[in-house]
Amino acid sequence: MGLKKGGFIELEVTGMAFGGKGLAKVDGLAVFVEKAVPLDRIKARILKKKKKFAEAVAVELIEPSPYRTNPPCEYSGFCGGCRWQFLEYxxxxxxxxxxxxxxxxxxxxxxxxxxxxxxxxxxIFGYRNKMEFSCSDRKWLIPSDFTSGETSSGFALGLHVPGTFDKVLDIRACLLQPEEGNMIFEDAKAFMKKSGIPPYGIKSHEGFWRFLMLRNSAAYGHWMVNIITSTENRKTLEPLAALLSEKYPDVVSVINNITSSKAAVATGEYETVLSGSPFIKDKIGNFEFEISANSFFQTxxxxxxxxxxxxxxxxxxxxxxxxxxxxxxxxxxxxxxxxxxxxxxxxxxxxxxxxxxxxxxxxxxxxxxxxxxxxxxxxxxxxxxxxxxxxxxxxxxxxxxxxxxxxxxxxxxxxxxxxxxxxxxxxxxxxxxxxxxxxxxxxxxxxxxxxxxxxxxxxxxxxxx
Known part of the structure; x- marks a missing residue:
């Protein structure tokens, strides 16, 4: 059976390959399939055809695998954060x-x-103690945006879609962080959007808001809010820090990292403390560790x-x-x-x-x-x-x-x-x-x-x- 880029084919998925893709075989040729689970019967579109393998994406689920489960996240299938939500744990x-x-x-x-x-x-949810959300002036639209009429693309805060670098999936919450983090995220996002100050554009390299990073202490329940911007503007950021610190007693640190770099990295050339402490503390075993905005700690x-x-x-x-x-x-x-x-x-x-x-x-x-x-x-x-x-x-x-x-x-x-x-x-x-x-x-x-x-x-x- 000949496979051509852009063509469609019905496949029986037999295994799972490293990298999280389903594995099917067509006349001995390995086909790696996005959004597929072993024992799925699917219709797939061929994305790439090489001599020894092909890559495809599932476009229709003909007969679902018994290993499938309904993902609780509304962004599953679009977001690049956790691609196995549809697979039983x-x-x-x-x-x-x-x-x-x-x-x-x-x-x-x-x-x-x-x-x-x-x-x-x-x-298996709410386990991450650190989440990094990207700002963008280009929003990746999903079907629910068209249903709700929220198709304006001028501001987005969320996570990247696989294969894109300049557009961001504008989210309301992420299930990988504790629920209080989603409440903090929602209030910070509303403030940013209401400010009228534009988000940073990866292509234009213009704009103010770049990233929002939330860090959480599993031992003490404390939060650090790290706002990454292209310039320093305490007049804009201090009211946001005050809002979050007053509304959420567990927010004990609000930091501003400032970077003029064109690289899409959520680390500042320097940082200032807007509210509270420059660090939070967490524990592994009997030992306590200070975690600053940019220090490494297991997530x-x-x-x-x-x-x-x-x-x-x-x-x-x-x-x-x-x-x-x-x-x-x-x-x-x-x-x-x-x-x-x-x-x-x-x-x-x-x-x-x-x-x-x-x-x-x-x-x-x-x-x-x-x-x-x-x-x-x-x-x-x-x-x-x-x-x-x-x-x-x-x-x-x-x-x-x-x-x-x-x-x-x-x-x-x-x-x-x-x-x-x-x-x-x-x-x-x-x-x-x-x-x-x-x-x-x-x-x-x-x-x-x-x-x-x-x-x-x-x-x-x-x-x-």
Missing amino acids: DRQLQYKRQHVEESLEHIGLIRDVPVHPTIPSEK NTISAEILYKKVKEFSGLSGSETVLDLYSGTGTIPVFLSADAGQITGIEIVESAVLDAEKNCRSNGVSNCTFILGDIRESLSEISKKPEVIIIDPPRVGMHKDVVKLVMDMAPERIVYVSCNPATLARDLFLMKESYKVEEVQPVDMFPHTWHIESVARLQKKRQL
Whole structure:
């Protein structure tokens, strides 16, 4: 059966591919289908045709899969935030585990390794402690806009539609954040719109309102409202800060980040405090962390604690070990492990993260963690004492091959690899498997309704024969 770009075809979806797309086969050719679930029978439009695969999007549901569920969000199918809302949560967990298993087998050539069932998120809605909403002078219209007559496109505050960079889906609420966040969002949006001051245009690079970021403390229920604008204008923003602080006692911090950069990044060149504190506090386990407007903190606090407990378990610490933490960020893992190790050294290339890590140690009374600012490839030479355990928590791109070699040269007894990308996890474990045995892998779901998955792998040094 010939497939042509723009053509239509009826498909039986048989699997789920990494990246969250349904998988169908046509005469042996893999077809990756957006908005499809295994066991769906659909009509699809071909978006791309290559020699070895095709890409398509479901346009008609002929017979729904028993794994489908009705998404509670009115923007499901349009928003790029959580594309798996229509898939039963138990199935989401199964496919995430499957993606880890397949990556290890096909990319890492690692077989017969126990990949445990995915640990679920305690909450599947309202779990995010940070949401970033974009402002735009171009609104992405959906069918309900035409029904309600809300077709003006001059102001939008919400989330991006996949494949677009300049238009924003104008939303009323997001179910991934706690409900109070939606109330704060609604009032902030109404103020912005009523101000008459235009939102920033990605194409024109003109306008004032750029982003609205909401951060929440799971431990204390406090909120930070971070308003990102193109210029500083306290006369406009102070009434908004006063409105939110007075109406919501849990709003303890209102910040203004100011950026003239054309890049669509919600980080200011500088910031001012409009109301309250410059930070909020949250807890992972018994440890408290200060979170500023631009500091990194795991976005699912409850699942982060589950993840860190698994890191602690896999580290096999007895209280005296020397531990090295690569890509240590703001020091949350070293602080979390501090009571169970002798000495922990973190290496991190971002200066602000190292400063936050040192501050987190001081505020928690932790004295056995130190941090080195620099590139890992250059900084490992500063490590004088060989670690028994190395913890690796790299970005999505994984480890540089030079770092892998340096880790192998250090030859710790145990390695704990924390990964947010099964493909690069498998690639890096392949490079280590001559010297280390992968004992087990534990997936942890930190992002329900998305295909993203965190994993923790436990590696043990092989004995020389």
